[in-house]
Amino acid sequence: MGALTLTSIEKTYPNGHRAVKGLSLDIEPGEFVVLVGPSGCGKSTILRSIAGLESLTGGEIHIGDRRVDTEPPAKRDIAMVFQNYALYPHMTVYKNLAYGLKNRGVEATEIDRKVREAADLLQINDYLDRKPQQLSGGQRQRVAMGRAIVRDPQLFLFDEPLSNLDAKLRAHMRLEIKKLQRKLSATSIFVTHDQVEAMTLADRIVVLNGGEIEQVGTPRDVYHRPASLFVASFMGAPAMNFFSTRVDGGDLVLTDGQRLTLPAEQRPALNGVTDITLGVRPEQIAVTETVRDGLVTFDVGMGEELGVSQLLHGQVADAEVVLNLPKFERHDEPQLGLSWPEDAWHLFDSRSGQRL
C-alpha cells in the first residue's frame, strides 16, 4: 500500500464543469510527486481534494490504508503550504507555528520543543517573535513550511508555493524545498504550472491536461519520451518543434514536399499510421551553412541571444521552428540546412496525439 492512493477520483462543480475526470494515482512513501499542467488542468482541484478543502464527486482517497475522503481536513494528517503563505498576520511566527498544535491539544512544552526544532531546521530562530509582515518573502515562505513541518504529517501538499517569489529567490527556495524533503523523507505533492520547478523537484512528474493524466514518469522520462503531443509541447523551453508529415514508403514528407528519411529502427513504430507529427527538441537540431540533399531547409528569421546559447527562429515548410544553438556565429544566410541525430526523432500520431 502506497503513502497516498487516489482511486478514480472525480470532481464535477455544481455548474457542470468537470475539473477532474476519474483520475487514479499511487504515491510511494517518501516520494516527491509534482503535478504540472496549464491553468485549468485540475491540478489545484486534485490537491485541494486531497487536503479536504474540496469534496469529491466520485472516487476514493486513501492515505496509507486509511480512507480519508470522508474525513474533515484536520483529521487527514496532512499539511499544506499555500501559494500566498496564508500566515496569520496578527500572530508572531512562533504562534503561527504553534497554532495547529495548540488546537490539537498538544501540551505547551511539547509544542515549544517542536516549534524550536522546526525553527532550527528552517533557520528562522531569529524571527520567532516577529509578525509575518516584518518578514521578507523568502522568510515567510520558510514560516509557511515550518507550519507544515511542526505537525509532522503523513503527507505534505504544496500549492504553487514559489510563484510569489522573484526568480533568484525562487531558484534558491526550490533547492531548499528539495533538500528539506530529502532530509525529512516526507511524502510530498507539489502543484505548479512551471515546468522547470516540475523537472527539478520531482521524483515523478504527473502531467495533467483537462482533468486527466497525460503522463506519469520521472523527469527524464517525461522529457525524453513524452507520451503525447501535449506533454511534448508542455515540457521544455523553448518548446519542441513539430512538423506535420505524411508517410511515403520509408520517408516522411513535409507539407512543402521535402523528404526526410526515417531511421530504420523507428519504422516498425509507424504501425500503418500515415499522418505523423514529427517532434524535435530545439537543442538537438544542428545547422549546416550549406543547403544540400538530406538536410531540411530552414528559412532564417530572428535571433535571440541567451548568453549561454542563441535562439534562432525561422520556418520549415511554413511551420514555425526554433533552434537552440550553443555556439553559433550569425551571418546573413537566408537559408540553413538542418539535421538531427537518430535519437531526437519523436513520432506522434497526428490524429490521436499519442506517441508511436
Add this chain to the structure above:
Amino acid sequence: MTKDHWSDHLILIVGVLFLLTPLWLLFASSTHSVDTLIREGLQWLPGGEGLAPYGQALTTASGFTDTATGLRMLINSMIMGVGFAVGKIIVSMAAAYALVYFRFPLATFLFWAIFCTLLLPLEVRIVPSYEVVSDLNLLNSYTGLIVPLIASATATFYFRQFYKTVPNELLEAATLDNAGPWRFFKDILVPLSRTMMAAIFIIMFVVGWNQYLWPLIMTTEEGYYTIVMGLKHILSVVREGRVPEYNVAFALVILAMLPPVAVVVLFQRWFIQGLVESEK
C-alpha cells in the same frame, strides 16, 4: 505637492473659529454668575465663579427627586454609549460572520433585508419598540435603554465588506490547523478586525451618547436619565418662575461634550495606527 499658501491657512483658521467660538462662549459664560449672564448676556472672557458651576452641575439634582445629578446622568450616558457601541459591534460582527462564512438559504436576501432597515430609523418604529420593551417590563432599565437599539445595518455592512477582503486561504489554513468555526472567529477574525472595531466603536459611541428620543420615552425614573436629555430639564425651571441657572446649564453642556471628544481622541490614535500598519 504644491507649496502652502497663506489663503489655505486662512480657510482652515476660519473653519476652526466657526466651530470653536460657540464652545468658547459657552465655557467662558459658564464661569460667570447667573446675574451677570442675565444682565450682560454671553461673556467672552472667563469670570469670577471659576469652575464652581461645574461642581454644582455634577452634584445638584435638577428634577423632582434627588437622583438625577449631573454625575448620575453622565454615568447613565456612559453606560448607554458603551453598551450601545459594544452591543452593536458584537451583534453586527456575528451577523456578518454568518452572512459571509456560512452558506445558508436566502443569505443574500437576508443581508439586503438587514440593509433595508437603514430606511427605518428608530423614530419610525418607536411606538412598537416601546410596546415591546414595555411588555417585557424593561422600561426604566439599562437593558431597555440599550438592547432595542443594538441591531445595526451599517455596522453589519462594514464588517461584511471587511470579512470579504480577508483572504480565503486564511480560513483554509485554519481549517487544516483544526480550528472550527468558533476558533476561527475568536482567534483570527476578531483580532484582524480590531481596527474596524475601533472605528465602529468611535462612531457608535457618539451616536449612542447622543440618543435623545429613546431615553426620553423610555425613562420615567430620574435615576435613568441620560445627560443629553437631562440638559433640557435643567432649563425647564423657567416655566416654574425661577431664574434658570444658566451657568450651571452651560457647565453641564461642556461636561456632556467631554466623553465623546475623549473617545474620539483616544480611539483615533488606534484607528490611524491600524490604518497605517494594515495587517492583512
